[in-house]
Amino acid sequence: MEQEHGKATRRVRADSIRNRERLLEAATEIFSAGGTQASLEAVARKxxxxxxxLYRHFPTREALFEAVYRHEVDLLGELAEQLALNNEPVEALKKWLQANVRLVATKKGMIEALQLATVGSSELKVYSYDRMINAIGLLLDRAVKAGAIRDDVPPEDLLRTLVGIYYSQGPGDWQPVALRMVDVFVDGLRLRQG
Amino acid sequence: MEQEHGKATRRVRADSIRNRERLLEAATEIFSAGGTQASLEAVARKxxxxxxxLYRHFPTREALFEAVYRHEVDLLGELAEQLALNNEPVEALKKWLQANVRLVATKKGMIEALQLATVGSSELKVYSYDRMINAIGLLLDRAVKAGAIRDDVPPEDLLRTLVGIYYSQGPGDWQPVALRMVDVFVDGLRLRQG
DNA sequence: ATTTATACGGAGGGTGCCTCCGTTTAGCAA
DNA sequence: TTGCTAAACGGAGGCACCCTCCGTATAAAT
Known part of the structure; x- marks a missing residue:
């Protein structure tokens, strides 16, 4: 990569560098404050x-986010070296770990956005949890009574396992895999004869 | 709640009920197809x-999402009862678990949206992971060499623990708690004299 | 001082959000 | 059946954001 091929390239313009830094700074602040959703125009304004x-420097929202994140990571790396020079060891470690919280804040904004959508009312969560447990309980009971599957798996565990199977899958076309894993799991529940 | 006070209330209009159902159906389809982001106008159009x-029936995006979710949960509950009547036990269980995948798809849309934002390039993830591990390693090493903390915690474990601490916190004002937990954790790392 | 490659800014066209209100219609009663 | 009216409908309108495009400004090079 880099620049090769004779043809001396012009130096990068100073204003370009300056603007890029300003954008990064503004974006860090805005994203950390909880809004990955935040409008890019607000970032530019700030x-x-x-x-x-803004768009010239960071063609997509993701590009901007990535740059911010990378920058934070760099800062933390350098901070560790600094702290190592000027602090008593345990203190240095503790300080670094605390600074770390800030980095996570940047990512955390996204998580919050998600949870906001997930949460709904907690009454709803209780309600749906109950219905799920009842449904599983019903079917599980029957299968156990029929002597077809083991009797030491409570509905709650099964539900959690299920959810675990689903969420451990990455994004993309996850359903086939999930279905297959459920099959395997149910086979595991079966009692072997003999 | 309900309707009381003499004053016979008019019956709910038929078109209102019909429209509500249509909206729910359309929303389920669109949300499941991966887009919690999807435009509400698209739902209305569909x-x-x-x-x-749409807005009269579901004043907010969350209200619509919640209604869709609750509806799916209800369907699953009823399905369990049906399956229990007409199927061999293990088969019924398996079928129900599979139907379950569909419900999760509704929630999963949100997860994907998140991961899209989180992912960036995997090169970035490797890069930042390395820097983090190096930074921790540096500080940890010093503290160990100074005889101040135990020597059986590798950087990787510490990093994972950290992340665990952060993400186990719910939404809201999580940083104070996280910082406190980090303190406690670091205290735990300390070697007791004597 | 002049040239020119680079970078800048913001207008513009498109979409989505949500509200508001004039129009339509289902339910009820005479 | 007809008329009345509460209830529900639909979509225009005002606002914000997205992203692109291109005329203008300017830093670097000569």
């Missing part, structure tokens, strides 16, 4: 540059 | 009703 400039 | 009607 950085005091035009929206076009 | 249901064949005006956007105003």
């Amino acid at each position: 950085a005091g540059v035009g929206i076009g400039t | 249901a064949g009703v005006g956007i105003g009607t």
